[in-house]
Amino acid sequence: MKYIHPEKFAAIVDHARKTNPFYARTIPENGPVPVLVREMLRKNNDEILNGHQFNSHSSGAQATTVKIFINAERKGFDAPFVQDMVRRMGGPLPRMDIIYPRDYYVPFFLSIFTPIPEQVDALLQNYSERQSVALITYPSNAVLLAKEIIDRQLDFGFMKRIGMISESINKQQTALIKRAFPNARLWSSYSSTETGMISFQCPYEPDYHHAITDKLGIEILDEQGNECEIGQVGSIVLTDYTNRQMPLIRYEIGDLAAFAVCPCGKIDYPALQSILGKVRGCFLHRDGQRVIFLSLSWALSNIPTVRQFQVIQHEIEHFTIKIVADRSVENLVVAAFTEDFGYTPLIDFEWMSVIPRDPNGKFYESICHV
16 A cells, blocks of 8 residues: 555655766656655665765764755644644643754754753742643654652642654553643654654554655555555655655665554544654564564563663674673563564663763664674
8 A cells, every 4th residue: 555646756756867867777668656665765875865965964873864955845834733732722732852963943952862860850840930741852762751759759630731853652662651741732743854843643543654745755565575465564665755855765764654544534644653663673583583672672672670672683692781780680681682573682782870861852662783
């Protein structure tokens, strides 16, 4: 299944073939348009930039980071969708943004690189001074805020809305955030650095996201490259209709999701469900199966004193875990790996006081290099 606007798709393909050397040699005239995987984009990054100076870059491991040129049209395209979603939830509220520094003015902004205790104190101060009852941040940061609030036994019942952007989020993370912010409505949008916002959470049916097919062609493909049916999880492939300076056509962004039918009946955009995050976060088991980092993440999160972790798979049976925790939990961590994999791989521990975010502010609990 796919949602492609035929005229917009044909126009960006024709433009790319005529103006971009990479697409001129990779898309045959009147022929099929191949899928552009992340590694191919990385290897041909400068050719696809085609003389434009990059002004952003994707997150992730250094080997998979790509340079991006974001045009002015892209920067302003997403705002109306967020505004409409907020309107449907009851309108804007006084808020604070804890995100990566932007190139445009955001009132009551705090850098995502601010230590978590200081973030919590700033939220309390903003509520005291201006009755700020809403927050926009990344899911990974909301989880750390929640842990800090719970550990300090603080009352954040005054918060009415928590917006989480850019990263995927799972039900276990949502449950923890809800504990810390019991009266807040949680909402999320899903985006990538390369293409901007991809979908926004349905204000009426929160288990669904609506995909922005005005600006993006969206396909979900299985491992053989066939179109997935509704409900079938596969790789997301995007075509950006708006960026003619650095075209991204049939770009496999490395995320997994499934098409769905949203029961709201109020928003005229196709729906996504089961947005599972990065393929590079799917660990490879010795039987050749890739397994989403969910049960292991939940097991590690529930180990006492564990504040933060990042699991990196170097080889099929070789992992590094960067971890903020008491060293006495090492055996519990190994047991969690054994339970999840059915065997005990080689695990290198890096004990840290804090695990830094990527340069663009995002954070991934898991990275797979195999």
